[in-house]
Amino acid sequence: MELSTLSALAEPNRLHIVELLSVGPLTVGEIATKLELRQPQVSKHLKVLNEAHIVEVRPLANQRIYKLRPEPFQEMDAWLESFRRLWEERMDRLDAYLQEMQKKT
The missing domain is CATH 1.20.5 (Single alpha-helices involved in coiled-coils or other helix-helix interfaces)
Structure with a gap:
């Protein structure tokens, strides 16, 4: 297990994002709405989660769909x-x- 996994999950908003994604894939906009955060904030957190290999992103038209990596x-x-x-x-x-x-x- 990489230390970056624990570091990434230590931030409360990122942990909330992971909890949301545990139910299923979501777009940045859906995550922002559910967490009542601005989209740029959510994108920043998703970037950290992606760099820690916790989430993967799939582009779909003009949206990005995020899901957890097991x-x-x-x-x-x-x-x-x-x-x-x-x-x-x-x-x-x-x-x-x-x-x-x-x-x-």
């Missing part, structure tokens, strides 16, 4: 999996400890 999210999920296992193991140990303490009382 690969960055698959990479992020794989990276987070190691942390999930770590915390599950810790919670399992805590649960075992609490059950042992409960038996003693």
Whole structure:
């Protein structure tokens, strides 16, 4: 997973754009309307997301259609999996400890 993926998603408006695109492809204008942002602002955020390989753009007549690329999210999920296992193991140990303490009382 590239650091640029996390950096790109750290900005709240870009994260909102990703959330919108998780439902399906949208044009710049549709994103701007839904987020109540000016189109140049949305275009700037989409440029960052595109450079981070989070979205891909497809021109259609005079519009640009943006959609999410699955690969960055698959990479992020794989990276987070190691942390999930770590915390599950810790919670399992805590649960075992609490059950042992409960038996003693």
